[in-house]
Each structure stands twice: as structure tokens, then as C-alpha cells.
Amino acid sequence: MGIIIDKNTRVLVQGITGKEGNRATKEMLDYGTKVSCGVTPGKGGMKVHSLKVFDSVKEAKKYDSLINTSVLYVPPLMVYDAALEAILNGIKTVVIITENVPVKDTTKLVEYAKRYNARIIGPASVGVLSVGVGKLGSIGGAEEKRMYSKGNVGIISKSGGMCAETALILTQENLGQSTIIGIGGDVIIGTTFTDILELFEEDKETEVVVLYGETGGLYEEQVADMIKKKEFTKPVIAFISGKFMETIDKSLSFGHAGAIIEHGIGKADDKKKILKEAGVLVADYHDQMPELVKKALKWNSRQE
Amino acid sequence: MKLLEYKGKELLKKSGIKIPPSIITNNKSYINLSYHKEKYKEFFFDHKNVIIKAQIISGSRKKNNFIVGSSNYKESLNLIDKLYKTEYNNQLINTLLIEKKLDMKEEYFLSIIYDTLSRSPLIIFSRKGGIDVNKVLKKKRYASKSIRGTLNDYEARNLAKAAGFEKSEMLKIAALIKKAYNCFEKYDCKSLEINPIIKTPEGILYAGDAKITIDDNAIIRQDILRDETDIEDKTLLNERELEARKIDYHDHRGVAGKTYFDLEGDIAILASGGGASLTCMDAVIEAGGKPANYTEYSGNPSREKVKQLTKITLSKPNLKGCLVIGGTANFTDIFETLSGFIEGLKSINPKPTYPIIIRRAGPNDKKAFDMIRAFAKKEGFDITLFGEETPMAKASRIMVEKVKWE
Numbered sequence: 216m217g218i219i220i221d222k223n224t225r226v227l228v229q230g231i232t233g234k235e236g237n238r239a240t241k242e243m244l245d246y247g248t249k250v251s252c253g254v255t256p257g258k259g260g261m262k263v264h265s266l267k268v269f270d271s272v273k274e275a276k277k278y279d280s281l282i283n284t285s286v287l288y289v290p291p292l293m294v295y296d297a298a299l300e301a302i303l304n305g306i307k308t309v310v311i312i313t314e315n316v317p318v319k320d321t322t323k324l325v326e327y328a329k330r331y332n333a334r335i336i337g338p339a340s341v342g343v344l345s346v347g348v349g350k351l352g353s354i355g356g357a358e359e360k361r362m363y364s365k366g367n368v369g370i371i372s373k374s375g376g377m378c379a380e381t382a383l384i385l386t387q388e389n390l391g392q393s394t395i396i397g398i399g400g401d402v403i404i405g406t407t408f409t410d411i412l413e414l415f416e417e418d419k420e421t422e423v424v425v426l427y428g429e430t431g432g433l434y435e436e437q438v439a440d441m442i443k444k445k446e447f448t449k450p451v452i453a454f455i456s457g458k459f460m461e462t463i464d465k466s467l468s469f470g471h472a473g474a475i476i477e478h479g480i481g482k483a484d485d486k487k488k489i490l491k492e493a494g495v496l497v498a499d500y501h502d503q504m505p506e507l508v509k510k511a512l513k514w515n516s517r518q519e
Numbered sequence: 520m521k522l523l524e525y526k527g528k529e530l531l532k533k534s535g536i537k538i539p540p541s542i543i544t545n546n547k548s549y550i551n552l553s554y555h556k557e558k559y560k561e562f563f564f565d566h567k568n569v570i571i572k573a574q575i576i577s578g579s580r581k582k583n584n585f586i587v588g589s590s591n592y593k594e595s596l597n598l599i600d601k602l603y604k605t606e607y608n609n610q611l612i613n614t615l616l617i618e619k620k621l622d623m624k625e626e627y628f629l630s631i632i633y634d635t636l637s638r639s640p641l642i643i644f645s646r647k648g649g650i651d652v653n654k655v656l657k658k659k660r661y662a663s664k665s666i667r668g669t670l671n672d673y674e675a676r677n678l679a680k681a682a683g684f685e686k687s688e689m690l691k692i693a694a695l696i697k698k699a700y701n702c703f704e705k706y707d708c709k710s711l712e713i714n715p716i717i718k719t720p721e722g723i724l725y726a727g728d729a730k731i732t733i734d735d736n737a738i739i740r741q742d743i744l745r746d747e748t749d750i751e752d753k754t755l756l757n758e759r760e761l762e763a764r765k766i767d768y769h770d771h772r773g774v775a776g777k778t779y780f781d782l783e784g785d786i787a788i789l790a791s792g793g794g795a796s797l798t799c800m801d802a803v804i805e806a807g808g809k810p811a812n813y814t815e816y817s818g819n820p821s822r823e824k825v826k827q828l829t830k831i832t833l834s835k836p837n838l839k840g841c842l843v844i845g846g847t848a849n850f851t852d853i854f855e856t857l858s859g860f861i862e863g864l865k866s867i868n869p870k871p872t873y874p875i876i877i878r879r880a881g882p883n884d885k886k887a888f889d890m891i892r893a894f895a896k897k898e899g900f901d902i903t904l905f906g907e908e909t910p911m912a913k914a915s916r917i918m919v920e921k922v923k924w925e
Binding site: 238291292315316317318319322323325326353355356357361362372373374375376377379380383384387400402403404427429430431432433434437454456457458459460481483499500501502503 | 633635636638639640667668704707709734735736737739740791792793794795797798800801802804805810813817845846847848849850907908910911912913916
């Protein structure tokens with residue numbers, strides 16, 4: 216039935232009157248997502264694609280108490296306030312599409328989400344798409360079918376654009392997908408690879424998971440840990456990009472602690488090695504992934 | 520944005536941390552105005568022992584003689600003149616920070632960064648600061664604390680104690696940690712490092728250096744930092760890189776040029792999308808090719824912006840190939856952006872004869888490809904076109920093969 220988004224998902228769009236919010240709302244509706252209404256402070260009473268617009272999340276919830284998900288298309292410096300408003304009004308899934316959110320703001324939101332048992336996806340998420348079920352955000356644009364097809368592969372990606380490319384090369388090899396999630400590539404993100412893997416572990420439609428990771432941080436290393444502890448038991452295929460970033464020295468003089476604690480670990484090659492040791496199939500080139508998925512699926516059926 | 524030392528110290532000072540007595544001189548004013556020489560003379564004879572620090576963004580200033588000291592006035596003048604004649608990154612040094620040389624009893628180290636494991640700020644403090652702090656960090660000889668929400672006074676004291684301080688010293692260090700954290704929080708720092716923290720024989724603590732990076736996404740709400748962008752650019756970027764950044768300053772539709780930088784290779788790259796650009800750069804390198812640059816444009820930039828970026832990217836001498844690459848665009852108009860590329864390409868002199876590969880898909884891609892096919896045929900360019908049937912990584916490998924056979 217899809218993770219993050221299912222038949223019970225009812226969506227609020229914060230920033231619905233902006234250009235991006237407006238376009239995404241139409242695309243979500245066209246894909247069959249239940250978008251209930253929108254919020255833009257100061258524009259209450261307007262309508263966007265026949266949906267009501269409210270001044271506040273509180274008013275939106277009063278209009279439709281079943282709203283459980285919010286998708287944010289607000290300017291970067293307003294994300295903190297908008298996401299907080301959603302969380303404190305009882306919304307449990309908050310997808311932040313906005314890029315360039317200050318890391319301080321994200322960090323505070325992550326704390327709030329923990330306290331109020333809410334899930335933040337992003338910032339800088341391209342969205343979430345469950346093939347044939349619905350989508351949250353801009354993922355797939357108006358032509359989802361060009362790359363996304365129904366199947367058993369789950370995709371988690373730090374890059375929004377590479378959600379599409381990854382699904383595309385899988386679809387070309389007749390490997391359909393279950394749910395695709397853009398988690399965003401910021402230093403601090405609301406939902407990490409391992410958070411999503413927990414959901415995929417329980418998801419009957421997902422047999423194998425493909426990760427698109429990037430150099431930096433430790434989110435990929437956490438995946439290796441999780442697999443080693445057998446908290447995730449389905450096959451995982453990974454591609455880690457950004458190796459070249461490490462080969463250039465623009466003498467950017469990272470502070471020492473940053474250099475050692477952040478950049479000394481978290482290198483693409485280290486990530487690959489750690490993931491391989493945990494049994495993940497790691498692609499050197501991005502377009503090797505379909506082959507590895509097939510290998511993993513065969514391996515899976517042999518086990519049964 | 521990385522702040523120069525004196526700018527970082529200004530923020531520390533505003534946050535209540537002591538910095539050594541100092542003056543800042545600017546190249547032009549120092550040379551042209553006797554007033555500044557007088558001011559320096561006064562400063563020198565007040566303190567009699569100075570450290571002269573070139574204000575550049577570099578990790579190893581001391582090793583490379585960008586930080587020098589003297590207790591002789593005449594000698595110090597010569598050192599200043601010499602530094603002002605020194606180039607760093609092809610540019611003359613512009614600013615010197617001249618400080619009183621403090622008596623040093625001990626050196627400590629403090630760093631605050633965002634930790635991706637705990638997803639919160641992390642404070643690191645070590646009694647063993649100074650030049651060899653790398654070893655201290657690798658051997659984990661420091662105390663650290665993740666911050667949830669705010670840093671309470673008692674937590675700062677506990678951290679000071681864990682770092683090995685007792686009694687009144689513990690209180691002093693805790694107060695410093697608190698001030699540094701307030702600075703980190705207030706000014707939207709992504710990282711803040713003080714190494715060394717100097718303890719004088721009198722027991723007073725000073726920030727001996729400051730390495731502060733401000734979150735680029737927050738600069739707009741930091742009034743005191745908004746005008747600083749220039750400083751970073753001048754000390755870090757070469758001419759082409761500066762030119763590329765100007766593209767975005769003047770036109771805010773989409774992004775082009777903000778991320779441009781030169782590399783040592785011979786394959787020019789114009790990539791679309793952050794993840795896609797990384798994936799393709801890696802694929803080119805993995806296949807044995809050498810990118811001439813990194814750049815990325817996205818968010819439906821105007822034709823003019825792509826044209827400017829193309830001109831800058833292809834102005835590099837000795838290119839052997841050009842790869843224009845991106846995934847399936849959601850809403851970037853492929854005809855518009857590729858028209859910009861072709862216009863830029865037309866303006867390059869001498870006319871490029873090297874192979875050009877374009878891998879692109881999305882709105883108006885067919886129209887774009889028809890236009891390019893006709894153009895290449897008429898003008899005699901070696902352009903290969905790929906759509907979404909050819910994976911990006913494969914197109915990158917084909918580029919490298921073509922360059923190898925040239």
C-alpha cells in the first residue's frame with residue numbers, strides 16, 4: 216500500500232498560492248493524491264485548483280480534521296515557522312520541499328518532531344511517490360509515468376533528480392518500483408536512510424531497496440550498522456556519488472574538527488567499503504544498479 | 520561562507536570573548552596614508568612584540584609564512600611590506616591583522632560543528648590546543664557534548680570538568696564555552712573553531728584564532744554579515760570562477776554559475792542537477808577521464824544564463840571534449856537551456872573541433888534535438904545527442920572514450 220503515503224493520506228499544502236506550490240498541487244491531484252486544502256497566511260479565502268486556501272493550519276484542520284500530512288512550499292526562512300505550525304497542530308508527516316533552509320532551523324525542527332512524534336522529510340526533498348497510490352511533492356513532475364512503474368523496488372535518494380534517473384534505468388529493465396523517497400542532501404535531515412528502511416522492512420510490496428547516497432555525513436554508515444544488526448533483512452543496492460569532491464583541494468580550510476569528524480569520515484570510498492562489508496551490493500557506475508537489483512532478486516528467490 | 524580571522528574575531532568579541540589587542544591594516548591605505556603608519560607605530564610601541572597575520576582563507580598560514588612575528592620595530596615594518604607584496608591564489612594580500620603577542624601559559628581547543636549522527640550541534644573541547652590538534656582529535660583526547668535545544672550553564676560546567684578543569688578554572692572555561700555557543704547560535708554558524716584559546720600567566724583567556732563558517736542560507740538574516748560575500752570570493756576564486764558567480768548575481772531565475780570551479784583536466788562539463796552532476800563527474804573520473812571544471816545549472820535558468828555559463832566553461836584552453844549532461848527534467852525547458860548552450864558555443868573562438876556529447880531529456884527535448892542536429896550539420900560541429908534511453912553514466916563513459924581516441 217506504500218510507505219509514508221497510503222489510501223488514508225490527506226494532504227495540506229503550505230504555500231499553495233506560490234508558483235511551485237500551485238504547480239505541485241495540480242500534479243499531486245492529477246496523480247490521484249487526496250489534497251484537501253492549502254494554507255498561505257494572508258491569502259485565506261482564495262481558491263487554488265478549486266481547493267480552499269486558509270490563513271492558518273488551525274483553520275485548515277478545522278475544515279478537515281482528517282488532514283495528516285503537510286507538504287511545504289514556503290520560502291527558506293519561513294520553513295521553520297510553517298513546519299512548527301504543522302507539527303503543533305497535530306500533523307504527523309511534514310514533507311519540506313524547500314531548498315536552502317538554514318541548518319539551525321532544521322535542527323530545531325528535528326527536535327520538535329521527536330518530541331511530538333511527527334516525521335519530517337527533507338528539507339530539500341523532491342517528495343515521496345508510491346506508484347499507483349499517490350505522491351507528495353514535485354516528484355515526477357507532470358510525467359511520472361515516463362520513469363516510474365509499478366513493482367517491488369524501493370528507492371531512497373539524497374538527490375531529487377537522481378530519484379527520477381534511478382527509477383528510469385530500473386523501469387527500462389522492467390524493474391518496477393514500490394515507493395520512491397527523496398530524503399534531501401542537507402547536513403541535517405528529518406528522515407534518514409535508516410528511518411525509511413524501518414518502514415520498508417515492514418512493507419510487503421518492497422522486496423529490495425536501492426539507495427542513492429552522497430559523500431559526507433554518516434547516514435550511509437548507519438545503514439551498514441542496521442543491516443549488520445539484522446534490523447533490516449531485505450537486499451540493499453547502493454550507489455554513492457561525490458568521490459571527485461574529495462580529490463580536489465581548493466584549500467577550503469575546513470576547521471580541524473569539521474575536517475576530521477565530518478570529512479575524515481564519511482568519504483565516498485569509506486562508505487562503499489563499509490556498505491560492502493555489511494553485504495550491500497555497491498555499484499561503481501550508477502547504471503550498474505539494475506543488474507545488481509536483478510542479482511539480488513534472484514538471490515532472494517533462491518533463498519525461498 | 521568562511522570568515523577571515525579578523526571578521527570571525529569580531530563576532531567572538533561581540534559575544535563576550537576576549538581577543539588580543541590588535542589593529543587591522545588594509546593594503547592600499549597602509550601604503551598611501553602616513554596616518555596608518557603612525558597608528559601602527561603607536562600600536563607597536565604600546566605592545567613591543569607583535570604577530571602579523573595575513574588575512575586569507577588557508578589552513579596552514581603559519582607553515583607558509585603568512586603569520587610572522589617580531590619584537591623589533593624596523594624589522595616588523597619590513598615584514599609588513601614583504602607580506603603586502605606576497606601573492607596568495609594569484610592575488611596580492613589585501614588585509615593584515617596585527618596583534619599583540621601574548622604571553623602564553625597554556626593553549627586550549629574548542630570547536631562547535633553540526634554532528635550528523637546525533638543531528639544536533641556538537642561541542643568539542645580539549646586542553647591540548649595549538650598546532651598538533653589533529654593528533655589530539657584523532658586520538659580522541661577531548662571532551663564533547665551534543666546540544667539538545669539550548670546549552671544550559673550546568674552542562675557547560677560538566678563539559679569543562681570532563682575536559683579536565685577544576686574549581687574556578689572550570690567556571691572560567693564553562694563561561695567561555697557558553698559564550699562561544701551563543702555566538703554559534705546567534706550568528707547562524709555552521710562551524711566555529713577557536714584554536715588556540717590562549718591562557719596567559721595571569722589566567723586570562725583569549726581567542727588566539729577564529730575559524731568560523733556562516734551558513735550561506737542564513738546570511739540574509741544576519742545583518743552584520745550581508746556585505747561580506749566579496750571578501751570570500753576575492754581570496755578563494757580565480758577569474759573564471761568569479762565571472763561565473765556574476766551570472767547568478769544579476770539574474771535570479773534558476774541557478775547557473777554559483778558552483779563553477781576550475782579543475783586540472785580537459786573535458787568541459789555542463790551538468791544539470793546536484794546529484795546528476797556528482798554522478799557524472801564520478802563516472803568521467805572512474806572511466807579515466809579528467810574534468811576541466813565542475814559546474815551545475817538547474818531550476819529552469821534563462822537562455823542567457825546558460826549562454827554565459829557556456830562561454831565561461833569553454834573559454835578554458837586545451838579542451839578535448841565537452842559533456843552537457845542531466846537527467847529527465849521536471850520543468851526545466853530543454854529547448855531554452857540548450858539554445859543557450861548553442862549560442863555560447865557559437866561565440867567561442869577558435870571554433871571548437873573537439874567532440875561534444877549532450878545527454879538530456881524533459882520538456883521540449885525533441886524540439887531542442889532537432890534544432891541542434893540542424894545546427895551541427897550546417898556549422899560542422901561534432902555533436903552526439905543522447906536522450907533518456909542512454910543512462911547518464913553511460914554517456915559519461917562514451918565521452919571519455921571519444922576523448923581518448925582523439
